[in-house]
Amino acid sequence: MTQENNKYLFQVNLKGMIELLSEHIYSAPNVFVREVLQNGMDAATARRTIDEHHQGEINIYINKVDGLPQVIFEDNGIGLSENEVHQFLSVIGQSSKRGDFNEKDYIGKFGIGMLSCLVVSNEIIVETRSLIKDEAVCWKGKADGTYTVERIENMEKPGTRVILHPKKEWLPLFEKAELKKNILYFGNALPITIRLISDGETEMLVDKTPVWLSPESTKEELLSYGKDAFNINFLDAFPLHSHAGEIDGVAYIMPHKVQFSGSKQHKIYLKRMFLCEQANNLLPEWSSFVKCIINTNELRPTASRESLMDDEIMKEAKKELSNSFKDYLKVLTLKDTGKLGEIINIHHMFIKALAVEDRSLLKLFVDYIPFETNKGHIPFVSIKSYNEVIYYTPSLDDFRQIRRIAGSQGKTVINAAYSFEADLIQQIKITFPEIKIEKITPQDILDTLADVAVSEDEAYMRFEKRANDLLKQQYCKAQLKQFDPVDTPAIYVANDEAMSNKNLQSLSTAGNPFAATLQNFIKKEDNMPTLCFNKDNEIVKNLIAIEDEPLFNSIVHIMYVQALMLGGYPVNKKEMTVFNDALYQLLVMGMSNFLGNMGL
């Protein structure tokens, strides 16, 4: 403990620190490949500040020493002098890349990456020759926090060799196929030559700009690359660019429908080193219908190097990337409406989300966008051409109730219950004020059903009273109306308030201990759901004439539950019971009639 004027200095437990950094900051043991490749890449970049024509190379050797595997990552970068080895390799958190004039060109910056090697190897051996100083040294660092440095003579050219002897449990990571897989996973886009040398064979792993970063690549080449990278036959591909974050890449359109909340797996590279598969804050929320491969030279990684930091540049980049999407779609409206149609057909949910956000896109696409209506899925252009007024309902329950009856009245109703739909309709209303779009509720439909002059007809009056007395027990009113289609005997109409009143009522009658309190929540006693009987329907005509009480009750109950089901309403236990009892009654009556007729 060091003390000076009552001030103490923190002490560091080196072993614990190394353990923490090496084993906990990185999520997987294979990241050592990334860290070593990245150091090789940075060393080549540093060398180019002295020799601009320098061609960076990394050779990876898999050897056997005394029967045990050994892997060497050899680069021809700037190397380190003895002094630098003490200064940068041996001090945790110290990096030669921070504060350097060319800082922004380096991938590394935290000064901890090398420690990831200690997850898979008990010791890191670094042999290095500095381009600047005429000396070569061998540094050996151990997980217990000790290191040694000594001069060596067996290195003639500038560069660095990182030598690892795997721990027993990580031997599989050092097998040729696995190592190759990891080198390509992290390093396939690096602007450096990477070779794998084992059993006397040299294999070229990386030596050219990847297809997705090359401006010369054709659409076919991009699509074929996308198929290999994601194992998906994409519908189309288009370039992505953002000045902010210095981003370039490709977006691939999924060939099938995807969930809005589906997993957003992309491939994100930082200075052409693979970083991660997710970029939630970088790509727009509605981007699940594409898979992206992008490289950023400017966005900053987190210390674990497994995600990007959410900062101001990221926000700006997100806007620019979103514009790349929009530009692509805009170009399609001019150049390839067939493809646009295909995309909208499959991904209309996302296109709707996009159109909500961007008025110019809305103007371009509105005609192509399909909506679910009471007449099927129809593109907006047809809806607006055939209707003077377009109706919509923001509730699925309402839509279910309204669709049939509205259809018979010649109305087209859009189901705007799904995400974005209601917002989109609002945007359409604002953007195209000349198009008449109105919200419609079951109550509006009820108001349009023709009244029947019940009070002028004794039979109608009696029918309504009997039906009301019976349906009161189901928290429902009965009304005689006249509407199309005549083959619909009855419809159940309930707005949200009526439905919640009904639910509260059924809770309180089901013996809920808060019954009295629940009753107080019922808003307006008269706002009950209504069962509208269709006066012109044949069954209703007969029903009005039925005197027999049990028969009348059974038919009304069956019509009631049927109307509930037709409207897509839930049928509760009590309703199911009356329905079953009624059916049973009818069966018994039918059979006794039959047996009576047979004279039995």
Ligand SMILES: Nc1ncnc2c1ncn2[C@@H]1O[C@H](COP(=O)(O)OP(=O)(O)OP(=O)(O)O)[C@@H](O)[C@H]1O
């Ligand atoms: N192959 C190499 N050639 C030259 N110098 C190297 C090499 N590998 C490591 N170094 C030196 O060792 C330092 C520490 O490396 P380390 O990988 O731990 O951190 P870093 O690359 O600086 O940052 P990060 O933690 O972000 O990767 C580097 O800053 C660099 O000076």
